[in-house]
Amino acid sequence: MDEIKRQLTKASKATRQDRYGKWIAFICTFLIGLLVVSIFYLVASKGLATFFRGHISLWDFLTHQDWNPGQVSKNGVPSVGALPMIVGSFSVTVLSAILATPFAISMALFMTEIAPKRGQRFLQPVIELLVGIPSVVYGFVGLTIIVPVIRAIFGGTGFGILAGTLVLFVMVLPTITSMYVDSLRAVPRFYREAALALGATRWQSIYKVVLRASIPGLLTAIIFGMARAFGEALAVQMVIGNASLLPHNLISPASTLTSVLTTGIGNTVMGTLPNNALWSLALILLLMSLGFNLLVRLIGRQGRFTK
Amino acid sequence: MNAKIIDKIATAIISLLVGVVVLILVALIGYILFTGLPHVSWHFLTSPSQAFLSGGGIGDQLFNSFYLLILTLLISFPIALGAGIYLFEYAPKNWVTNTIRVAIEVLSSLPSVVVGLFGFLLFVVEFQLGFSILSGAIALTFFNLPLLTRSIETSLSSVPKLQREAGLALGFSRWQTVLGVIFPEALPGILTAIILSAGRIFGEAAALIYTAGQSAPVLNFANWNPFSPTSPLNFMRPAETLAVHIWKINSEGIMPDASAVSAGASAVLILAVLIFNVSARWLGNRIYRKVTASK
Amino acid sequence: MKTYNLEETYIHKFDPIETPLGLETKDLQVFYGDNHAMYNGSLQFPKNAITALIGASGSGKSTFLRSLNRMNDDIATVKGKILYQDVDINASEINVYEMRKHVGMVFQRPNPFAKSIFNNIAYPLRKAGMKSKSQLAERVEKSLVQAALWDEVKDDLNRSALALSGGQQQRLCIARALAMNPDVLLLDEPASALDPISTGKLEQALYDLQKHYTIIMVTHSMQQASRVSDYTAFFHMGHILEFDRTQRIFTRPHIQATEDYISGNFG
Numbered sequence: 001m002d003e004i005k006r007q008l009t010k011a012s013k014a015t016r017q018d019r020y021g022k023w024i025a026f027i028c029t030f031l032i033g034l035l036v037v038s039i040f041y042l043v044a045s046k047g048l049a050t051f052f053r054g055h056i057s058l059w060d061f062l063t064h065q066d067w068n069p070g071q072v073s074k075n076g077v078p079s080v081g082a083l084p085m086i087v088g089s090f091s092v093t094v095l096s097a098i099l100a101t102p103f104a105i106s107m108a109l110f111m112t113e114i115a116p117k118r119g120q121r122f123l124q125p126v127i128e129l130l131v132g133i134p135s136v137v138y139g140f141v142g143l144t145i146i147v148p149v150i151r152a153i154f155g156g157t158g159f160g161i162l163a164g165t166l167v168l169f170v171m172v173l174p175t176i177t178s179m180y181v182d183s184l185r186a187v188p189r190f191y192r193e194a195a196l197a198l199g200a201t202r203w204q205s206i207y208k209v210v211l212r213a214s215i216p217g218l219l220t221a222i223i224f225g226m227a228r229a230f231g232e233a234l235a236v237q238m239v240i241g242n243a244s245l246l247p248h249n250l251i252s253p254a255s256t257l258t259s260v261l262t263t264g265i266g267n268t269v270m271g272t273l274p275n276n277a278l279w280s281l282a283l284i285l286l287l288m289s290l291g292f293n294l295l296v297r298l299i300g301r302q303g304r305f306t307k
Numbered sequence: 308m309n310a311k312i313i314d315k316i317a318t319a320i321i322s323l324l325v326g327v328v329v330l331i332l333v334a335l336i337g338y339i340l341f342t343g344l345p346h347v348s349w350h351f352l353t354s355p356s357q358a359f360l361s362g363g364g365i366g367d368q369l370f371n372s373f374y375l376l377i378l379t380l381l382i383s384f385p386i387a388l389g390a391g392i393y394l395f396e397y398a399p400k401n402w403v404t405n406t407i408r409v410a411i412e413v414l415s416s417l418p419s420v421v422v423g424l425f426g427f428l429l430f431v432v433e434f435q436l437g438f439s440i441l442s443g444a445i446a447l448t449f450f451n452l453p454l455l456t457r458s459i460e461t462s463l464s465s466v467p468k469l470q471r472e473a474g475l476a477l478g479f480s481r482w483q484t485v486l487g488v489i490f491p492e493a494l495p496g497i498l499t500a501i502i503l504s505a506g507r508i509f510g511e512a513a514a515l516i517y518t519a520g521q522s523a524p525v526l527n528f529a530n531w532n533p534f535s536p537t538s539p540l541n542f543m544r545p546a547e548t549l550a551v552h553i554w555k556i557n558s559e560g561i562m563p564d565a566s567a568v569s570a571g572a573s574a575v576l577i578l579a580v581l582i583f584n585v586s587a588r589w590l591g592n593r594i595y596r597k598v599t600a601s602k
Numbered sequence: 603m604k605t606y607n608l609e610e611t612y613i614h615k616f617d618p619i620e621t622p623l624g625l626e627t628k629d630l631q632v633f634y635g636d637n638h639a640m641y642n643g644s645l646q647f648p649k650n651a652i653t654a655l656i657g658a659s660g661s662g663k664s665t666f667l668r669s670l671n672r673m674n675d676d677i678a679t680v681k682g683k684i685l686y687q688d689v690d691i692n693a694s695e696i697n698v699y700e701m702r703k704h705v706g707m708v709f710q711r712p713n714p715f716a717k718s719i720f721n722n723i724a725y726p727l728r729k730a731g732m733k734s735k736s737q738l739a740e741r742v743e744k745s746l747v748q749a750a751l752w753d754e755v756k757d758d759l760n761r762s763a764l765a766l767s768g769g770q771q772q773r774l775c776i777a778r779a780l781a782m783n784p785d786v787l788l789l790d791e792p793a794s795a796l797d798p799i800s801t802g803k804l805e806q807a808l809y810d811l812q813k814h815y816t817i818i819m820v821t822h823s824m825q826q827a828s829r830v831s832d833y834t835a836f837f838h839m840g841h842i843l844e845f846d847r848t849q850r851i852f853t854r855p856h857i858q859a860t861e862d863y864i865s866g867n868f869g
Contacts, residue, residue, distance in 0.1 A: 005689045007700065013731075014480035014699040021482030022397050028389025029398070029407055032452055036410040039417070039425045039449075046428065106324035114321060123325070126332050132580045133335070134510025136553040137573045141335060143557055144566065170331060201314035224416075231418025233513040234554050258420050258513075263558075265424065265517055270432060282421055289417050469713035472673060473775070476707035477726040477782055478699050487729065492716045
């Protein structure tokens with residue numbers, strides 16, 4: 001008995017391996033968690049320096065429209081009004097989402113309701129390719145086609161919110177589509193069958209039943225698309241014109257948070273106010289991304305199908 | 308109006324919008340390939356770029372892109388695998404695990420430019436690694452980790468629970484069960500995820516501008532000493548990738564043939580991503596068939 | 603559903619000197635969270651015999667079986683003692699991985715690894731430390747013979763195990779479990795996913811195995827229980843109502859509930 005008891009209670013290679021393995025796996029996971037915390041900590045500490053050490057008021061930062069951190073304005077404080085960039089970022093984000101949504105809904109409906117087999121077969125690769133094209137390539141095409149076309153039609157330089165919107169439209173389209181496809185698939189089958197059995201046409205069943213049931217899913221998908229648009233840097237930067245001015249129309253050069261960041265960080269000196277002001281912009285980006293995440297979570301909690 | 312007519316109109320509008328999207332994609336790819344491919348030649352793919360003259364190639368950038376890709380995968384795959392295994396097998400169901408999951412979700416949705424700036428701040432400036440392949444690979448790892456971790460966890464979870472029980476019932480530890488039984492069966496999904504992430508890494512530029520840098524020192528491909536500054540293997544040197552190159556010459560390029568070079572480089576980039584996508588699908592199917600022994 | 607007095611039980615007790623035991627449970631209780639799934643499970647499993655656990659779905663028989671080699675550790679709380687060679691293997695200091703080599707298990711659905719037939723058996727052996735090629739080959743052959751599968755696969759051991767039929771896969775899983783040299787073999791409805799011919803072969807294999815192994819088998823088929831097993835335990839709503847020799851249970855059960863169940867008047 002003692003022999004077998006010893007055999008059954010002593011640690012074996014397996015238990016040791018398991019302990020090491022669990023630790024290794026935990027450390028990997030912990031590293032990712034640590035990474036997220038340090039990103040927020042570092043960007044926040046840099047970004048907040050503008051307000052605490054640079055003595056810029058947060059309100060001025062968010063509402064003033066003069067962005068010229070290197071120079072001191074008449075009243076003795078550097079001009080760090082981020083309003084033009086904030087307006088620029090929100091404009092391209094909202095406009096591209098508005099433009100993309102009808103297309104994304106159509107794509108998703110085509111893939112799930114109208115031609116599930118064929119649509120899935122042909123449109124799935126379309127979506128994957130649109131996702132796969134790198135953002136600099138979108139920027140390049142925007143620069144060589146969209147900007148000249150806008151210039152030819154509306155005059156001006158062609159750079160601006162409109163060009164940025166059109167480029168982002170194509171970039172967020174696959175994001176919204178594929179997420180919405182998932183939520184359409186989650187609409188229980190009998191919803192449709194019930195509608196069709198009552199003599200509804202396909203469109204009536206889609207419009208009255210499927211679309212309504214999937215509204216939370218659609219909102220989630222759009223928010224994800226907006227998050228992507230808001231954070232996209234290079235493609236937008238290449239076509240928006242990079243002028244830190246409050247845009248007056250859709251075709252005058254403008255800028256976004258990301259475009260100012262990509263062009264500015266290399267031209268400022270670490271630790272100075274102009275540099276810290278850029279980190280404040282990065283902090284806004286970070287908080288917005290967090291905000292989009294929270295929003296998705298809130299919607300997700302309410303819109304789940306109860307089984 | 309008659310419900311049937313509305314039905315027809317609605318279907319027509321939907322089909323029309325779908326057609327427009329397909330047309331956009333075809334035009335996009337067609338444009339890039341038609342304007343770009345004529346510039347793509349062996350010379351273009353292998354010779355160094357020119358700053359002021361025409362006739363420059365993308366040889367160094369292409370090499371840098373692949374080198375960064377491999378380094379990034381070498382760093383990020385083990386970490387993502389470890390984290391994926393932890394979340395799949397060991398993570399207790401409590402608020403800590405939930406918080407970690409949310410953190411991973413948040414990380415995956417962070418703008419890549421922010422991830423790049425963080426890498427810049429921490430590695431380029433604080434740790435004084437400078438603009439270097441190493442800084443770039445670390446930034447790309449940050450960018451890649453959340454999605455890869457999630458796909459690995461999903462692939463592991465898609466293996467039937469029974470397989471896990473089979474391993475455990477034979478006296479395997481949980482670690483052995485995951486590595487020896489579940490991992491091999493999840494391999495098709497994991498490989499597909501890796502290749503798709505390779506496509507994302509290959510095309511990423513925003514995270515690299517301030518980490519791997521925007522300059523490509525001329526490389527001497529006969530010099531394989533990793534500590535020499537002209538050696539392609541040296542990972543402390545700055546390294547402009549293909550994607551960064553496209554951005555750079557379009558933002559501030561002054562060579563006369565900037566547009567042709569970007570078109571050619573874009574075509575190469577698109578082709579690479581296409582190849583990644585197709586091979587992911589092909590390899591996934593092939594291994595799946597081999598593993599499940601179905602013909 | 604008829605209600606039965608769950609206090610009224612007949613559990614046959616053995617004299618361990620006369621009838622050596624392969625496994626014994628004392629007051630085994632299983633909880634899924636707040637849900638009490640198994641009460642007072644006290645059973646003695648005679649060595650080198652087949653014991654069948656029967657009962658309706660949800661009666662707790664599978665829960666009970668899976669607790670015996672601690673496969674429920676992750677999802678349930680199991681209280682009470684499980685004695686294996688006088689050692690309580692439900693104790694917290696037990697190395698479950700080592701213990702499971704003594705108490706093997708085969709599941710409802712065949713779950714061979716996505717490896718060759720040979721490696722399905724050899725891989726766990728190698729992991730357990732067996733290195734010699736000839737030893738491995740010998741053990742693979744022996745366990746395949748024991749599971750009555752050898753003749754069907756001996757020419758093609760490198761084929762993927764997933765290419766086998768369901769019945770063959772299940773016998774491979776039994777061979778795989780046998781290869782670890784367990785004393786006790788737990789089978790959780792091993793034939794439920796098989797056709798009648800495969801079931802016949804499986805039962806034949808079990809019949810040959812009982813000379814060397816203590817087998818505990820959950821089955822939903824009363825015919826199967828009566829055909830293969832030496833002893834039978836009847837489970838109802840988380841209670842073990844009756845345990846005796848199979849012949850006795852199927853001819854003159856002590857408890858009304860058992861009689862109703864085996865005669866089909868149940869529920």
